[in-house]
Amino acid sequence: MYTCLAFLSTLLTGLAAGSVTRRADSSGAWNTTTCATSELEIIKEWRNMNSSEKAAYIVAEQCLWTLPAKTTFNGTVNRHDDLTAVHQYLTPTIHAVGQFLPWHRLFMKTHEHILRTECNYTGPMTWWDETKDAGNYTNSPVLDPDTGFGGNGTGTDHCVTDGPFANSTLTVGPETAFTPEGFCLKRNVNETYSAGAAEVIVETCNNLTSYANAAIWCIGASPHTAGHGGVGGGVEGSIGDIYVSPGDPLFYLHHAYIDRLWWKWQNLDIEARLYEIGGYTTYPASDGGNTTTTLEYDLQLLGVWEDKVVGDVMDLHNSFLCHEYDY
Ligand SMILES: *[C@@H]1O[C@H](CO)[C@@H](O)[C@H](O)[C@H]1NC(C)=O
Ligand SMILES: *[C@@H]1O[C@H](CO)[C@@H](O)[C@H](O)[C@H]1NC(C)=O
Ligand SMILES: *[C@@H]1O[C@H](CO)[C@@H](O)[C@H](O)[C@H]1NC(C)=O
Ligand SMILES: *[C@@H]1O[C@H](CO)[C@@H](O)[C@H](O)[C@H]1NC(C)=O
Ligand SMILES: *[C@@H]1O[C@H](CO)[C@@H](O)[C@H](O)[C@H]1NC(C)=O
Ligand SMILES: *[C@@H]1O[C@H](CO)[C@@H](O)[C@H](O)[C@H]1NC(C)=O
Ligand SMILES: *[C@@H]1O[C@H](CO)[C@@H](O)[C@H](O)[C@H]1NC(C)=O
Ligand SMILES: *[C@@H]1O[C@H](CO)[C@@H](O)[C@H](O)[C@H]1NC(C)=O
Ligand SMILES: *[C@@H]1O[C@H](CO)[C@@H](O)[C@H](O)[C@H]1NC(C)=O
Ligand SMILES: [Cu+2]
Numbered sequence: 001m002y003t004c005l006a007f008l009s010t011l012l013t014g015l016a017a018g019s020v021t022r023r024a025d026s027s028g029a030w031n032t033t034t035c036a037t038s039e040l041e042i043i044k045e046w047r048n049m050n051s052s053e054k055a056a057y058i059v060a061e062q063c064l065w066t067l068p069a070k071t072t073f074n075g076t077v078n079r080h081d082d083l084t085a086v087h088q089y090l091t092p093t094i095h096a097v098g099q100f101l102p103w104h105r106l107f108m109k110t111h112e113h114i115l116r117t118e119c120n121y122t123g124p125m126t127w128w129d130e131t132k133d134a135g136n137y138t139n140s141p142v143l144d145p146d147t148g149f150g151g152n153g154t155g156t157d158h159c160v161t162d163g164p165f166a167n168s169t170l171t172v173g174p175e176t177a178f179t180p181e182g183f184c185l186k187r188n189v190n191e192t193y194s195a196g197a198a199e200v201i202v203e204t205c206n207n208l209t210s211y212a213n214a215a216i217w218c219i220g221a222s223p224h225t226a227g228h229g230g231v232g233g234g235v236e237g238s239i240g241d242i243y244v245s246p247g248d249p250l251f252y253l254h255h256a257y258i259d260r261l262w263w264k265w266q267n268l269d270i271e272a273r274l275y276e277i278g279g280y281t282t283y284p285a286s287d288g289g290n291t292t293t294t295l296e297y298d299l300q301l302l303g304v305w306e307d308k309v310v311g312d313v314m315d316l317h318n319s320f321l322c323h324e325y326d327y
Contacts, residue, residue: 075178098293
């Protein structure tokens, strides 16, 4: 607890010092309004959620599966599917490119918006400190069948058979397909992958100095794949299937963690990095010109919510995002 508070206060002091460098005018194409410190919503690590907060969060996630789909993407039955489907549809353009972390930051906010406005969720958003479970996801509290999201899959089909999402049915996927008859939520915990969540690897990324190298190619490598592969195995686990990884509710805790790594990296040199973006817009660079991603680049949600631009999501403290991590 001591460590958590010390971290938070260091972070907030750093941010206050950096705030003078934010764009002073509001004429830009993106949100530059700063959220008051007292208004910041704290995203809590799962272990820092108390039992009623954990239960309420899981009830809200379950609610998404009970509300009818509003999109017309192939295979969508419920609101949970709508989110999975927009990620599935955009997968070729949102990974290994400049918008990778901005798009996923917006996607997390979209998920939160739907939880709050359609499932009446009022509790904190939450993230998973995977460094604490590196090499040992099996025993992670997020995989607890009673207080978490259920455990590893079972049998040859890897279906999750315990916890709040036991035998849940997915229809979007696998990969680019859709399955009207449904298939089960799957996990295949793999500790070889989960070892990639080690703190030392995060430090390696923090030592890199450009957005593209640090965020896309380093945070986007081991820390990112440790969550997808550590819980999913390969494509055999839902979260290991890059197209439809949001099918597993743990996706949102994992990507909040990845988002936090980017935010921590931004804060290591806030003046230079608060609005530092880069990386190509396509991967492989299919336009031949290797267009570099800018702050004006459109982040598409295809009607699930309104589009934003990269600049709207660079500052976690702006009035749109208005978030901070608990440590
Ligand atoms: C959990 O935290 C919430 C919000 O801080 C509080 O209202 C609630 O009483 C706590 N519940 C338990 C069981 O500690
Ligand atoms: C839906 O699936 C059909 C094939 O069944 C495919 O032709 C179409 O492109 C898909 N639409 C989307 C939006 O993925
Ligand atoms: C959310 O609250 C509104 C207003 O009380 C209610 O009509 C609605 O049914 C609630 N939604 C869910 C999913 O509980
Ligand atoms: C995994 O975590 C459990 C529970 O915290 C612990 O008892 C066990 O020793 C850990 N195993 C390894 C290999 O770290
Ligand atoms: C997870 O479950 C699968 C079966 O679904 C099994 O093959 C695998 O060994 C399990 N992983 C761990 C780390 O126990
Ligand atoms: C899930 O399915 C398995 C295998 O069919 C079954 O043993 C288990 O009781 C089911 N669990 C729930 C919560 O429905
Ligand atoms: C875990 O994944 C690695 C890397 O793909 C693979 O070589 C290994 O066989 C997997 N382990 C298990 C127990 O499935
Ligand atoms: C990061 O850089 C510092 C300072 O140069 C160095 O001491 C440390 O070993 C580096 N850490 C890693 C994991 O590369
Ligand atoms: C564009 O980027 C790709 C990597 O995505 C690289 O292999 C290629 O050489 C680049 N082309 C140009 C013209 O810079
Ligand atoms: Cu993704």
